[in-house]
Amino acid sequence: MFDKNRILKHIDYGIVFSAFALILTGLMTISSATHAFSDGGSMKNLLMQIAFTVVSLIIAIFIISIDYNTIGGYYKIFYVCGVLGLLAVLLFGKTVNGAKAWLGVGPMGIQPAELFKVIMIIVVAKVLEEMDNINTIKNLGKIAGVVLLPMILIQLQPDTGTNLIFAVTIFGMIFYAGLDKRIIYTGFGTAVVGVLAVWFLDVLADYQKRRVLVFLNPELDMSGSGYNAHIAKTAIGAGQFFGSGLYGGAMTEGNFIPELHTDFIFSVFAEEWGFLGAMVLLALYFNIIWRGIKIARDSKDKFGTYIVVGVLSMLTFQILQNIGMDLGLMPITGIPLPFMSYGGSSLMTTIISLALVVNVGIRKKKINF
Numbered sequence: 001m002f003d004k005n006r007i008l009k010h011i012d013y014g015i016v017f018s019a020f021a022l023i024l025t026g027l028m029t030i031s032s033a034t035h036a037f038s039d040g041g042s043m044k045n046l047l048m049q050i051a052f053t054v055v056s057l058i059i060a061i062f063i064i065s066i067d068y069n070t071i072g073g074y075y076k077i078f079y080v081c082g083v084l085g086l087l088a089v090l091l092f093g094k095t096v097n098g099a100k101a102w103l104g105v106g107p108m109g110i111q112p113a114e115l116f117k118v119i120m121i122i123v124v125a126k127v128l129e130e131m132d133n134i135n136t137i138k139n140l141g142k143i144a145g146v147v148l149l150p151m152i153l154i155q156l157q158p159d160t161g162t163n164l165i166f167a168v169t170i171f172g173m174i175f176y177a178g179l180d181k182r183i184i185y186t187g188f189g190t191a192v193v194g195v196l197a198v199w200f201l202d203v204l205a206d207y208q209k210r211r212v213l214v215f216l217n218p219e220l221d222m223s224g225s226g227y228n229a230h231i232a233k234t235a236i237g238a239g240q241f242f243g244s245g246l247y248g249g250a251m252t253e254g255n256f257i258p259e260l261h262t263d264f265i266f267s268v269f270a271e272e273w274g275f276l277g278a279m280v281l282l283a284l285y286f287n288i289i290w291r292g293i294k295i296a297r298d299s300k301d302k303f304g305t306y307i308v309v310g311v312l313s314m315l316t317f318q319i320l321q322n323i324g325m326d327l328g329l330m331p332i333t334g335i336p337l338p339f340m341s342y343g344g345s346s347l348m349t350t351i352i353s354l355a356l357v358v359n360v361g362i363r364k365k366k367i368n369f
Contacts, residue, residue: 010362014291018284022339033261033268052344060355068359075126082119085112086153101157113154113162114345125306128177135180161334172313215331228258232326235267243274261342266326295361304360311353
């Protein structure tokens with residue numbers, strides 16, 4: 001029989017506390033960004049995010065209650081179901097903002113590409129667990145074979161941001177697995193050549209090129225392509241040290257910030273809570289990452305370590321990219337801020353991923369059933 005008391009004893013409550021604090025902060029900031037409690041505002045997005053939060057937490061509890069090795073045993077089924085979900089999007093999905101990425105009816109919908117992030121971490125972790133030496137053509141080819149199909153399907157939507165997260169996450173995992181430096185240098189050189197080819201062969205859409213140019217020169221088009229980056233930094237600066245207070249941000253209340261409840265939600269938070277609030281937010285993220293690193297280090301097996309490394313790689317990149325683009329330090333992408341940005345699929349993916357990390361941490365020692 002499952003020993004609930006022993007499970008509760010070994011849970012990393014530091015991670016749990018930080019996650020709950022971030023979830024509540026995200027709901028609070030979404031309510032401000034969407035003017036949920038103001039005249040002319042709408043409760044729809046806030047209520048949807050709350051609903052996904054509840055469902056995600058229920059799934060997380062279920063995941064924590066099952067040994068992660070048992071979950072890993074079904075990795076082939078997860079992979080097939082995930083690929084079928086990506087195919088279903090291309091055939092039956094809804095197009096939003098130029099991307100055919102959602103499955104659903106009416107206001108309810110999910111992004112299979114988001115959920116595939118978790119599947120990919122589990123699958124790649126399982127594949128790596130079975131390898132004694134990753135630096136062989138056979139093993140690298142096996143990883144590529146697993147990864148390329150879903151990435152191609154995701155790019156057909158198209159969703160370059162999610163594929164970028166995939167690439168960074170997988171690299172973090174195979175780097176930890178002992179990827180040879182010569183392969184890394186070769187891959188980096190190939191990537192540089194690929195980027196140049198993509199740029200000069202006009203593979204990128206005009207708006208994507210403009211984003212890169214504006215990132216390199218923020219003053220290039222401040223009223224056009226550079227407006228988003230400019231106004232995001234302006235909102236952050238307006239927060240000063242203590243911020244303007246919840247629902248008190250002039251840039252937020254005036255709807256000057258673009259995509260303020262999704263891509264630029266950090267700007268909303270920073271305007272209202274200032275530098276001090278931003279530091280607290282970053283401390284919560286850092287606590288999760290730091291404690292996750294300790295769990296990866298102390299894991300009882302390679303599979304658990306690779307899972308945690310994958311999750312931490314994914315979360316760290318998303319945090320740095322999202323906050324970095326708001327500060328003008330990174331190019332603008334549609335990558336959400338974990339726990340904060342509006343989006344049920346993104347929130348569910350983040351909570352489930354963190355539940356896997358907690359799962360690995362609980363089972364550093366044998367749990368009786």
